[in-house]
Amino acid sequence: MNSRIAIALTINGEIVEALVAPRTTLTDFLRQDMQLTGTHTGCEMGVCGACLVLIDDRPVHACLMFAVQADGCVVETIEGLTSRKAIADLQKAFHERNALQCGFCTPGMLMSAYGLLSSGDVPSREEIRDTLSGNYCRCTGYEAIVDAIERTARDRQNTETREEA
Amino acid sequence: MKARAFDYVRPHSVEEALQAFANADGDAAYIAGGQSLVPALALRLQAPALLIDIARLEELHGLSVIGDHLRIGAATRHFEILNSGLVRTHAPLLSKAASFVAHPAIRNRGTFGGSLALADPASEFPAMSLALGAEIEIASLAGNRSVAAADFFLGLYETALQPGEMIRAVHVPAATARTYCAFDELARRRGDYALVGSGINAEIDNGRIERIRIVFLAVGSTPVQAKNVENLLIGNCLTPELIRKAQETLEADLDPPGDEQTPAEMRMHLARVLLGRLLGRLEATP
């Protein structure tokens, strides 16, 4: 009964094999077993968005998944996105616009923003707010976060147009 | 906030999953997107000894048009419904409703079948399945059966599913050139469960309403069809007076619950406002 289960998954580009208890959430597995503490735990019920990670390149809540369910998946955490410089411009914009204070919500905000901007379009402010509807921030009041994401989207598009020219 | 210990299996077919449930003597639960079940386990509202993961079953995936209906595999995720061109053409009401379901990250995991099986009265897809006259295809060891959405939602989180039965797919009659629809809801914040929501699916010929279904969500323990309003409208052309009458008639169909933040009269008022707006902006199928 309740034996551990062998899983194999890719985390931040590396293949990881592990034995997990079925009730271990993906958040606990990442934070405790993998020491990837950039994935935060807030509400642990899908409401605050602090625990967002990418599964097969789409943002999902690590607190609403058991690690066994991620078997065979490609998982990317904030550490992975940071080290492959996929969001360096977003992080810079957050920093410059003071879009973080305590920083607790920031990894989740960046994950949502990454998902939104992956289409390459410049979203409206309303679309940005919509995307952040599942991310709580207790410090900033959101305005600066929306600004930073909007600016990054614009900058990315300008770079693209320049490259095309 | 930790689930009680449980065993986990990921069967390779629907048959195998049904068998696993039977072998567990009923002390099991299917897990699809997990977006409602995982929090329920964490809060220990449920504590099954075995989780049977059905999210990856090939047989439960895919959107396809078969004859005059759209088949939606039970494990189709909310974002797939939202992004699908097939759904936009053949069940535009579902496309419209999908953007109101939770937040993007939850839509990336949550499944259509999971939403119907859960039968939350504030959920969009159960209510819109009723508005579309969908048929729910159910698999069980005793054989397959099909239940109309109108006979499926029985009470608060209560459906026609017997223990161990699984939703395999949902069949929605495809929209035609005469199909018009609209969906909207009122919530305190975007992405939150609605205070009141509603969707309308109608067949309109030369301005005359031939058939119409109007379903409200978050106004009772199940999705509620506004039958008195429907009867008032059938055979007529929509005019501002008729819409006003429809709003007055709505009282005969709804008996919404109240709480401290949203008294019953307020819900009723919001429902009337919503009905007026939706009737005023029924859209043809793209």
Ligand SMILES: Cc1cc2nc3c(=O)[nH]c(=O)nc-3n(C[C@H](O)[C@H](O)[C@H](O)COP(=O)(O)OP(=O)(O)OC[C@H]3O[C@@H](n4cnc5c(N)ncnc54)[C@H](O)[C@@H]3O)c2cc1C
């Ligand atoms: C913060 C938050 C906000 C949300 N907001 C909304 C919202 O606004 N609108 C909305 O509609 N939903 C909302 N949801 C719920 C979400 O849409 C769920 O994904 C959905 O209700 C359940 O689908 P699931 O695949 O995740 O099911 P699971 O959580 O995996 O399962 C739910 C239940 O259904 C059963 N089940 C699942 N699949 C089947 C099947 N094929 N056959 C038989 N039984 C099955 C399970 O055993 C379980 O009892 C929200 C969730 C969260 C966490």
Ligand code: FES
């Ligand atoms: S910890 Fe996952 S959403 Fe709050």
Ligand code: FES
């Ligand atoms: S910066 Fe503190 S919660 Fe967002």
